[in-house]
Amino acid sequence: MVDTFVDLPAALVEELLGKTPVLSRTVVAQLAARRAQRERLRECLSARGLLGAISELPSVPTGTSCGIDGSVAVERLLAHDLLVAGALAVEGLTPPSNERHWPEPRHELWVELEPHADANDVVARGVMAALEVELATRAPHDVVFLDGSLATPLIAFDQALRAIAEFSEPTPSSRFFLTRLPEWLAALLRILEAQSPQQCWIGIPKYTSRREIASMLGVDDPIDDRALLTALLDEGEFTRPVPLHARRPHGFGIALFPPEQRATVSTLVARLLAVVTELRVIYVRPHRWLPALRLELHQTIASDPQRLARVLEVVRFQCARGALVEPFPLFLADRMVRHLRRATRTLRHAIREAAAREYPLLEDVFVMLESYRSEGYRTP
Structure with missing residues (x-):
């Protein structure tokens, strides 16, 4: 904390800290208003059949888990952009019964040097999302946590394709992306469908502005669901699954692919758009010191008490320390991969x-x- 303000003018720092009283009063007023409505909103949750307790689910052994996160770095050089995208997997705290071994490497990396273009950042983010997906399908764990929404990779792929369409000539990055995209789409489909009963892929966004449950309860306060459910849920409670309201891709640039690949890509995209409508959202408060966690998962997991119990038990086990505000493997993966820049x-x-x-x-x-x-x- 010693050097926090070292590069700022003293007058600016004083003015900044002078905002504290007004902002703190705003926070207190909001907390008081929400606390006053807590019991009424909990009754609404219960009346709609949305309030559940982990203790009501079947008893299951603690499964294995890993967390996957990615990062992008773009270095602006005089004549080029140095593009780096990476994804990293970290295994969770090991349950006592685990005898499985996941060999190295547990990461994916892509590096390219390109002429300056505004689209480079978008393509690099599309590659990063793809590397996360690729790594997630290789993980042998019972529960695989992905940082962010499960719908994000599909949006990132669509944005990258629209950026590539603006290039006057193909670039190494665009050729790499278009060549690998069909297999990435197939891998993403495997994750979203979650047909294997042995594995569950779960998206956990750190930040979300979604209001699926707030809208259902008629909450006028423009609070997002995660903040709302943090105030409403007690320790060990969760919300029953509700549909995920995901943004759909715009066009997906099928024309960019060679004619012999277009039918395959078009079929994969159609299946992905269909399965996105089958994604569900659950909020869980595994410990009192944690805010509510948003879990995104396929309806086959959400509707199966055994699989859902396995997921929530892993979440509880991986959040067992007060210093963690998300499952341990995601927490550690985020701390590690952010140093890619x-x-x-x-x-x-x-x-x-x-x-x-x-x-x-x-x-x-x-x-x-x-x-x-x-x-x-x-x-x-």
Whole structure:
């Protein structure tokens, strides 16, 4: 905390902290208003059959789990963008009965050097979503947690395709994306359908503005469901599944694929759009120190008491420490993969050093491979 304000003018810091009294009164007023409505809204939840208790589900052994998260780094160099996308899997706290071993590597990585283009960021994010999906289908665990909504990869693929359509000429990134996309779509379909009774894939968004349950209860307060259910649920309670209101892709750029692939891609996309309507949302409060967690899952999991009990038991087990605000493997995967940007700056320096040994004009090498964003001046 010593250097928190070191780069800011003192007057700005004083004005910023001076906002504290007004903002704190706003927070207190909102908390008081929601507390006053708590019992009424809990009765509404119960009357609609949406309030459940984990203790009412079948007793199941604690399953194995892993968490998967991804990150993107784009280094703006003089003539190029250095694009890096990665996904990382972390195994959860090991239950006593586990004898399974998942061999290394437990990550996916993609790196490309492209001329400047606004679409590079979008394509890189599409690749990141694909790498998360690819890693999730390889995980041998009973429950696989993905950071974010289960519908996000499909949206990311659609956005990347629309960005690729704007390129005047194919690029290495666009060719890579279009070549691999059919198998990524098939992998995503496997995750969303969740047909294997041995595995459950669960999306857990950290941030959400969704209001499926708030709308059902007629809550006028523009509060999102996660905040609302944190106030309403007691420890060990969860909401019964409700449909996920997911944004649908726009066009999906089928024309970008070779003619011999278009029928396959079109079929996969149609199946994915259909299965997205079968996704369900559950909120659970496994411990009193935790906010409500939003779980997105297929209806075959949500409607099966045994599979649902397995998921909620794993969530409870992986959130057993007060320092965790999400399941342990997701927490650790997020902390680890966020350092990919720093590693990308190190990669840039390594490329520059290697190029300097092969090209006689050192000045050209250092100028062309310098980052001209302010954060690029930091020591990697």
